[in-house]
Amino acid sequence: xxQVKQNSxxxxxxxxxxxxxxxxxxxxxxxxxxxxxxxxxxGPTFLxxxxxxxxxxxxxxxxxxxxxxxxxxxxxxxxxxxxxxAVYFCAARGMYSGGGADGLTFGKGTHLIIxx
Amino acid sequence: KAGVTQTxxxxxxxxxxxVTLSCSPISGHRSVSWYQQTPGQGLQxxxxxxxxxxxxxxxxxxxxxxxQFSNSRSEMNVSTLELGxxxxxxxxxxxxxxxxTETQYFGPGTRLLVL
Numbered sequence: 001x002x003q004v005k006q007n008s009x010x011x012x013x014x015x016x017x018x019x020x021x022x023x024x025x026x027x028x029x030x031x032x033x034x035x036x037x038x039x040x041x042x043g044p045t046f047l048x049x050x051x052x053x054x055x056x057x058x059x060x061x062x063x064x065x066x067x068x069x070x071x072x073x074x075x076x077x078x079x080x081x082x083x084x085x086a087v088y089f090c091a092a093r094g095m096y097s098g099g100g101a102d103g104l105t106f107g108k109g110t111h112l113i114i115x116x
Numbered sequence: 117k118a119g120v121t122q123t124x125x126x127x128x129x130x131x132x133x134x135v136t137l138s139c140s141p142i143s144g145h146r147s148v149s150w151y152q153q154t155p156g157q158g159l160q161x162x163x164x165x166x167x168x169x170x171x172x173x174x175x176x177x178x179x180x181x182x183x184q185f186s187n188s189r190s191e192m193n194v195s196t197l198e199l200g201x202x203x204x205x206x207x208x209x210x211x212x213x214x215x216x217t218e219t220q221y222f223g224p225g226t227r228l229l230v231l
Contacts, residue, residue: 031216031217032216032217032218034219036222041224041225042224043120043222043224043225044159044206045222046219046221046222049219102172102216103149103151103163103172103174104151104159104161104208104220105161106159106160107158108158109158
């Protein structure tokens, strides 16, 4: 059962426009959410995160929104640039029953393509 | 600060062999986590080490094991390799002291091909 879902395998956006990537989760124990960007043959690069006590976090061109009641988060990139073309992964984390923090649970990724 | 480093970057092994992968975390970080990325299953958590102890593990068979040294460097071992173990193995480091609300930083990964 996929606990973190990214329902759009790919997304094409024109340069300069807003890119919106979506992510849904099912586990109500998740309390920290992250977005990573990944190029082929490289490890994921951390972009931005949000704690469950917030509903918005902003860092430059990147903003993450969290709607806890809907178990939904989104990443907004404004304005989109050619270098933003990559696979974006949504990830979530919570505490596990043993008392420590759980490993990250990842979505399957969305391939963002920025068109000139 | 130097980032997370992983060696080797590429490996080719045959079924039945074993393999050891290495990870050096960001200086000062004490937690090292390992993940497997495959086209079918995506990125999946293997296990986490903190202060030389396995603190958490995902749903992988016992063929997958790891250890951590006093300098926080970690190794991951896969015994009796199967074709399905072909994957990108990623190591991530974090401070390990902030519970669930801390960010993990990833290395470039080791690409393992099992023939």
